[in-house]
Amino acid sequence: xxxxxxxxxxxxxxxxxxxxxxxxxxxxxxxxxxxxxxxxxxxxxxxxxxxxxxxxxxxxxxxxxxxxxxxxxxxxxxxxxxxxxxxxxxxxxxxxxxxxxxxxxxxxxxxxxxxxxxxxxxxxxxxxxxxxxxxxxxxxxxxxxxxxxxxxxxxxxxxxxxxxxxxxxxxxxxxxxxxxxxxxxxxxxxxxxxxxxxxxxxxxxxxxxxxxxxxxxxxxxxxxxxxxxxxxxxxxxxxxxxxxxxxxxxxxxxxxxxxxxxxxxxxxxxxxxxxxxxxxxxxxxxxxxxxxxxxxxxxxxxxxxxxxxxxxxxxxxxxxxxxxxxxxxxxxxxxxxxxxxxxxxxxxxxxx
Amino acid sequence: xxxxxxxxxxxxxxxxxxxxxxxxxxxxxxxxxxxxxxxxxxxxxxxxxxxxxxxxxxxxxxxxxxxxxxxxxxxxxxxxxxxxxxxxxxxxxxxxxxxxxxxxxxxxxxxxxxxxxxxxxxxxxxxxxxxxxxxxxxxxxxxxxxxxxxxxxxxxxxxxxxxxxxxxxxxxxxxxxxxxxxxxxxxxxxxxxxxxxxxxxxxxxxxxxxxxxxxxxxxxxxxxxxxxxxxxxxxxxxxxxxxxxxxxxxxxxxxxxxxxxxxxxxxxxxxxxxxxxxxxxxxxxxxxxxxxxxxxxxxxxxxxxxxxxxxxxxxxxxxxxxxxxxxxxxxxxxxxxxxxxxxxxxxxxxxx
Numbered sequence: 001x002x003x004x005x006x007x008x009x010x011x012x013x014x015x016x017x018x019x020x021x022x023x024x025x026x027x028x029x030x031x032x033x034x035x036x037x038x039x040x041x042x043x044x045x046x047x048x049x050x051x052x053x054x055x056x057x058x059x060x061x062x063x064x065x066x067x068x069x070x071x072x073x074x075x076x077x078x079x080x081x082x083x084x085x086x087x088x089x090x091x092x093x094x095x096x097x098x099x100x101x102x103x104x105x106x107x108x109x110x111x112x113x114x115x116x117x118x119x120x121x122x123x124x125x126x127x128x129x130x131x132x133x134x135x136x137x138x139x140x141x142x143x144x145x146x147x148x149x150x151x152x153x154x155x156x157x158x159x160x161x162x163x164x165x166x167x168x169x170x171x172x173x174x175x176x177x178x179x180x181x182x183x184x185x186x187x188x189x190x191x192x193x194x195x196x197x198x199x200x201x202x203x204x205x206x207x208x209x210x211x212x213x214x215x216x217x218x219x220x221x222x223x224x225x226x227x228x229x230x231x232x233x234x235x236x237x238x239x240x241x242x243x244x245x246x247x248x249x250x251x252x253x254x255x256x257x258x259x260x261x262x263x264x265x266x267x268x269x270x271x272x273x274x275x276x277x278x279x280x281x282x283x284x285x286x287x288x289x290x291x292x293x294x295x296x297x298x299x300x301x302x303x304x305x306x307x308x309x310x311x312x313x314x315x316x317x318x319x320x321x322x323x324x325x326x327x328x329x330x331x332x333x334x335x336x337x338x339x340x341x342x343x344x345x346x347x348x349x350x351x352x
Numbered sequence: 353x354x355x356x357x358x359x360x361x362x363x364x365x366x367x368x369x370x371x372x373x374x375x376x377x378x379x380x381x382x383x384x385x386x387x388x389x390x391x392x393x394x395x396x397x398x399x400x401x402x403x404x405x406x407x408x409x410x411x412x413x414x415x416x417x418x419x420x421x422x423x424x425x426x427x428x429x430x431x432x433x434x435x436x437x438x439x440x441x442x443x444x445x446x447x448x449x450x451x452x453x454x455x456x457x458x459x460x461x462x463x464x465x466x467x468x469x470x471x472x473x474x475x476x477x478x479x480x481x482x483x484x485x486x487x488x489x490x491x492x493x494x495x496x497x498x499x500x501x502x503x504x505x506x507x508x509x510x511x512x513x514x515x516x517x518x519x520x521x522x523x524x525x526x527x528x529x530x531x532x533x534x535x536x537x538x539x540x541x542x543x544x545x546x547x548x549x550x551x552x553x554x555x556x557x558x559x560x561x562x563x564x565x566x567x568x569x570x571x572x573x574x575x576x577x578x579x580x581x582x583x584x585x586x587x588x589x590x591x592x593x594x595x596x597x598x599x600x601x602x603x604x605x606x607x608x609x610x611x612x613x614x615x616x617x618x619x620x621x622x623x624x625x626x627x628x629x630x631x632x633x634x635x636x637x638x639x640x641x642x643x644x645x646x647x648x649x650x651x652x653x654x655x656x657x658x659x660x661x662x663x664x665x666x667x668x669x670x671x672x673x674x675x676x677x678x679x680x681x682x683x684x685x686x687x688x689x690x691x692x693x694x695x696x697x698x699x700x701x702x703x704x
Binding site: 006007010016048063065066072073089090091160162202206211217221234239241 | 573590
């Protein structure tokens with residue numbers, strides 16, 4: 001599979017990622033193998049992750065064909081079975097384990113806990129849980145498990161009208177957990193399950209789901225391989241291409257006892273120095289996969305940082321790259337709400 | 353194929369898109385069926401577009417397996433042939449035409465022009481050309497053709513270090529074309545083709561390419577189906593999740609004669625009223641695909657606009673949706689540079 005990795009190892013040669021090959025050591029659990037989860041699994045598989053553990057209890061249906069990944073001939077198969085088949089074919093080096101059950105039932109919850117706490121390549125906890133589910137109950141279940149097991153996780157979601165979505169990074173004790181902000185509206189008279197049946201109402205688009213999966217895996221890669229900055233909350237509004245970001249501190253009165261325990265642990269933990277962004281160095285490209293034996297004419301023109309890079313040939317640049325290059329950091333900063341106060345947010349919500 | 357469309361027709365029931373079924377009438381040409389182009393083609397196929405015309409001259413290689421779409425068993429096949437096979441299997445209702453050649457040679461350029469000017473479902477010009485190529489020459493060729501034929505097109509690009517990208521909407525005579533901003537740096541001593549060989553240097557990630565394809569197709573859908581706002585330029589910087597946007601007016605001194613001609617035509621054309629954003633109305637959901645005959649308990653809770661929608665069950669809401677809901681339009685406006693002056697941009701570039 002060496003040749004398959006040449007474009008990924010280039011991330012190392014270009015100074016973006018220090019040790020790309022570390023990707024082989026990591027394990028992610030993905031809960032929900034639907035429109036977002038299946039693309040998430042495919043991206044991580046093509047990136048060469050060590051192990052994936054997939055949870056879902058649904059079957060592939062023709063109504064799923066408006067999202068990426070599943071194909072009509074897989075209709076009727078369980079989503080995890082169909083996904084594993086496709087993923088193993090794409091990259092047999094990734095270890096893929098599947099569980100065809102609902103994590104929210106009492107029996108399965110215990111098995112889910114056991115699996116994510118011992119499922120990595122050396123018998124320890126998974127490195128991340130990626131939530132790609134479409135309902136409150138499953139998110140709450142993942143939150144409960146991850147708080148108790150002290151496992152970091154990403155929540156993701158796509159709106160029922162298909163034109164917005166978000167990802168959120170949850171670090172137990174350090175950021176707000178899923179239970180930290182008590183739901184203001186809980187329409188408990190409605191049984192969510194009856195509303196979630198295929199074909200009834202929710203819209204979905206392969207674009208929105210692909211973008212949310214892209215954000216999810218990109219931030220997963222940044223977290224696992226320690227490059228760039230992991231965004232704690234990234235929203236996407238398709239109608240006007242708006243991308244809100246924010247950070248949220250945990251609620252000291254969170255109803256989840258393990259969240260409060262993690263907050264106490266975090267409070268007394270020595271805070272690490274803010275990790276310096278991996279400095280992009282001008283490394284001599286190694287060209288280990290160069291089978292033609294040619295050498296590049298202008299080595300110095302290899303883009304050595306995100307700012308310098310363009311989509312054109314090396315040493316070429318064109319004017320449309322300007323906004324990417326200039327970056328306007330002042331405006332960007334204004335757009336990021338650092339450490340948003342939970343009470344203020346709640347007040348905002350109530351006044352809406 | 354009715355069942356496959358239930359989640360797409362829901363866009364209409366929810367008031368996002370007025371006539372989703374119009375998607376069947378449109379034709380897009382996609383130039384470049386690589387990491388971005390193949391996902392673009394798959395998204396449009398799953399959205400049920402009428403016709404796709406695919407141009408590429410490359411073969412599928414194992415080094416392409418770190419992006420989405422192609423599978424190892426397709427290695428050695430032409431990219432357009434492999435893509436057409438997969439796409440027809442996913443949705444046989446989409447008419448797919450392929451051309452396995454390089455559009456930049458003299459002979460092929462004329463055929464490319466003929467094809468995009470007569471390739472739609474009724475013998476007229478395609479509705480959009482989507483550029484998913486990886487080099488300057490091909491972009492320039494598309495620009496020349498689209499200016500002459502007066503065809504709107506989207507340019508897209510991903511940086512060689514794999515962590516940034518962009519899309520740009522080019523309307524001949526109305527927005528800056530690809531030739532409007534003369535390249536400030538053109539390393540003409542380097543033959544781009546020798547630099548573009550697989551495995552030599554460029555990095556790529558399925559995440560970045562999937563996100564750029566998502567932006568490209570989402571804005572294509574917004575343009576074709578007349579909903580939301582088509583973003584003229586949308587950048588993506590993965591390291592810090594930064595998304596610059598801008599508009600650019602055409603250059604009155606553009607070296608492309610057809611660009612200047614289109615500018616003159618646009619100058620004397622009566623300007624249409626700015627299309628009002630499709631007002632989201634609370635329509636009674638029709639549930640045409642509801643095969644269980646159930647009726648929803650709380651019809652009024654159906655999300656009727658992007659702002660109201662959540663990823664949870666209808667009538668449910670949770671606090672993490674706040675940043676999407678509040679939207680902070682004031683800050684957003686600051687982040688958008690309306691009608692950026694070309695001279696100012698050039699000056700900015702020169703001073704960097």
